[in-house]
Amino acid sequence: MILPENVDDFKTHYRLSRNMFDCLLERVRDDLIKDFHGGRNPINPDKQLLVFLNYIGNQQSMRECAHIFGLSKSTVHSVVASVADAIVKLHSQVIRWPDADRQREIAREVEDSVGISGVVGFIDGTHIRLASAPGGEQDYYNRKSFPSIQLQAVVDNNMTITNAYCGWPGCTHDARVLRNSELFSKAENGTLFLQDHFLLADNAYPLRNWLISPFKNYGNLSPQQKRFNKKVSSARQTVERSFSHLKGRFRRLKEVTFHNPTQITKLVISACVLHNLCVIHRDDLDEYMDEGNDDDPGNDEAYEHGHHGILRRTRLLQLV
Numbered sequence: 001m002i003l004p005e006n007v008d009d010f011k012t013h014y015r016l017s018r019n020m021f022d023c024l025l026e027r028v029r030d031d032l033i034k035d036f037h038g039g040r041n042p043i044n045p046d047k048q049l050l051v052f053l054n055y056i057g058n059q060q061s062m063r064e065c066a067h068i069f070g071l072s073k074s075t076v077h078s079v080v081a082s083v084a085d086a087i088v089k090l091h092s093q094v095i096r097w098p099d100a101d102r103q104r105e106i107a108r109e110v111e112d113s114v115g116i117s118g119v120v121g122f123i124d125g126t127h128i129r130l131a132s133a134p135g136g137e138q139d140y141y142n143r144k145s146f147p148s149i150q151l152q153a154v155v156d157n158n159m160t161i162t163n164a165y166c167g168w169p170g171c172t173h174d175a176r177v178l179r180n181s182e183l184f185s186k187a188e189n190g191t192l193f194l195q196d197h198f199l200l201a202d203n204a205y206p207l208r209n210w211l212i213s214p215f216k217n218y219g220n221l222s223p224q225q226k227r228f229n230k231k232v233s234s235a236r237q238t239v240e241r242s243f244s245h246l247k248g249r250f251r252r253l254k255e256v257t258f259h260n261p262t263q264i265t266k267l268v269i270s271a272c273v274l275h276n277l278c279v280i281h282r283d284d285l286d287e288y289m290d291e292g293n294d295d296d297p298g299n300d301e302a303y304e305h306g307h308h309g310i311l312r313r314t315r316l317l318q319l320v
Contacts, residue, residue, distance in 0.1 A: 039113070052080050083270075090273050098165060119235065123239065124153065125141055127170055129255045129256070134260065136260050150174075160276055165183065167265045179258065207312075208308070215230070249278065250274065252271075
């Protein structure tokens, strides 16, 4: 496989810098060195990773990808699944919940930026569009009437994903996805957050002691409540920009052509791992921002707010 000599050409085809490619290859090479064959010829780790990046970074068909690399369509499918598995193994190293020192650091930086104290991250959900609903199941069709799978993510103020949870069908409300996540269980048990630290969310999420959303606007908000909502909205742009980068750089997430839910989920999580590596290595994030948005605003409240969450938001309101 002859790589483009021009750095810009490499980034056009593979959506990563050449340095990022080399760093990633070093981390997954051992998992890709195996008796993997395309026809009679073994496929080396370099080519496997290039196939994967070409597929996840673009919206061409698997058949077109196969033609580019001189492989069969079935081999490309196997390579993409295999490399996704290898990248997902990096999940615990690359997508990590902030420790106490990092939570304090995030909180200081967010407070300096928007004037809300105690914020250690921002949570939201996004729809990953699917070419077809797995098994023809209607549950995958969201309120915008296209099949999708849900990705829930928490990001810090630097756009680093600190928690990612994927797999629920598109019809599922954001609050239900949250309630069924490990994040929710640990947060409710008090094992994730420093005292008086929390996440910011939108109106799709219930108020909890560790989760704060803005006031619903029925036309009767006070000036103070409007100021608070504006600050929350300003701070939450970080998670929106993170999804913009994720889908803008790894354009396959605009429409995934896999049919197996497990493989779809692994592909999405592998993209989240790659997103974080790009953030860590400062690999031209702004160049890949995508302004398109398939997401459902989801502003209806599916669950009652928690008493302690209401009290926390009331205290925060008095400080703005």
